[in-house]
Amino acid sequence: MSPMPSVSYSITIRLEFAARSAAVSDITGRIEQHGATVTALDVAASGPERMRADITVLTGGHDHAMEVVDSLKELEGVELGKVSDRTFLAHLGGKLTVESKVPIRHRDDLSMVYTPGVARVVKAIAENPEDARRLTIKRNTVAVVSDGSAILGLGDLGPLAAMPVMEGKAALFKRFANIDAFPICLDAHSVEDIVAHVKAIAPVFAGINLEDISAPRCFEIEDRLRAELDIPVFHDDQHGTAIVVVAALRNALRVVEKDIETARIVLSGAGAAGTAILRLLRAAGARDIVVTDIHGIVHEYREQLEGRLPWIAEVTNPRELTGTLHDAIEGADVFIGVSAGNILSAEDVATMADRSIVFAMANPTPEIDPSEAAKHAEVVATGRSDFANQINNVLAFPGVFRGLLDAHATRVSDRMLLAAAKALADVVSAEELNPTYIVPSVFHEGVTKAVASAVEQVAREEAGTVDSITGAMSAVYADEITLEG
């Protein structure tokens, strides 16, 4: 069976063929016979005998695309031209540009925009550094920083390969929150080096969004930067994910009529995303959480508990389970996966409690195929855009930074993250809520605004009480916050 056609593997094929109506249906019929989907046919040139057209086709991947192209070569009278991968076409020359906001038409403009006029603005900022937010791009600019060590679910592919993702994040910042974000891919490896480089570029920015930096270094880098910078620092893979998961869980629990305080939750993955999800779940009131990782259930007596694992063992697993994910899942109300593909079976899901919830979020392959999970679970979500209930950080980070920037915030707190999760969940009204709609679409108009105002409000409330709640992340572990509602 051919893999499911997806727009991310769409191709445009240039073809020349005889100018007769059956020729077009022969071509589209052949494509669909191979399980691909034709979405457009644009005529590029037409003559009395021959036509030239570009056909856009959704395929299930590289091999499937090649299979479709090869099958068209067999059609009589059809000549194949260039085949373009539309995802690569969208990346030609990169996805961003920098534009001047001021006109530069003649010497007068030059004298103000640049020298000598600019010198007075320079002196004003030197005398009053706060003016940088008023007189430069700082107030609305965020650095999207990565070292490329944990790109999506692909691993350590380095800073150059991280560029398309960071450019993409910057494009999303602009599209959804009108924030000017800039991709900064660092050829730096140690915690010390990364912290030093981010600190050195920080004057330009009103916030730092860390992306795709591997665990456990991401924890220390964020802790250090939060303690040493006067602008908010937010590791999206941790906190963006946690906000969306808690929002989605809040709504999923409404669907299945269960409470977060009593729900039995299994969290597969104790890395960057898993650790942050655990923290926010606890802050949201969850109490019965069992965490599993590549070595099975995290418990106090397990060997080689390092990094954040001793803390995880301490605050989870109230029924003192040992063993594997399969042991943990029995009787659970909720499964949340941020670990690896295909580690959960439909039989495992069948052992869960009635009206169970499965969030299988590993990318690009989820912990369980969503259609398999749906055989036994009432609510199923994944990180994928080709299935209902897509859980992705893009629902959170644009609004979070909009709120932080509007409040001129200097820090990020767990109260802000929880407020963001609640606001995001509330975008789905009681009338809209159902098992296949627990999170809104990112294109839903209210998403960024709801998240931004919730974060801005908490940021303003907390202004002046800096350090009393979080400060460095390690302090949060000792002093967790629970919010109502």
Ligand SMILES: NC(=O)c1ccc[n+]([C@@H]2O[C@H](COP(=O)([O-])OP(=O)(O)OC[C@H]3O[C@@H](n4cnc5c(N)ncnc54)[C@H](O)[C@@H]3O)[C@@H](O)[C@H]2O)c1
């Ligand atoms: N959908 C989303 O929005 C979203 C957000 C963040 C992360 N993710 C996905 O979650 C996964 C983890 O991301 P991360 O940044 O936390 O990675 P990470 O490397 O920091 O952590 C991975 C965790 O999974 C565990 N793990 C790895 N292989 C396993 C296996 N075969 N069986 C059981 N556990 C295993 C590891 O022990 C570790 O605890 C990735 O696939 C990533 O793409 C998805």
Ligand SMILES: O=C(O)C[C@H](O)C(=O)O
């Ligand atoms: O950042 C994302 O959008 C995806 C997620 O973080 C992932 O690691 O797959």
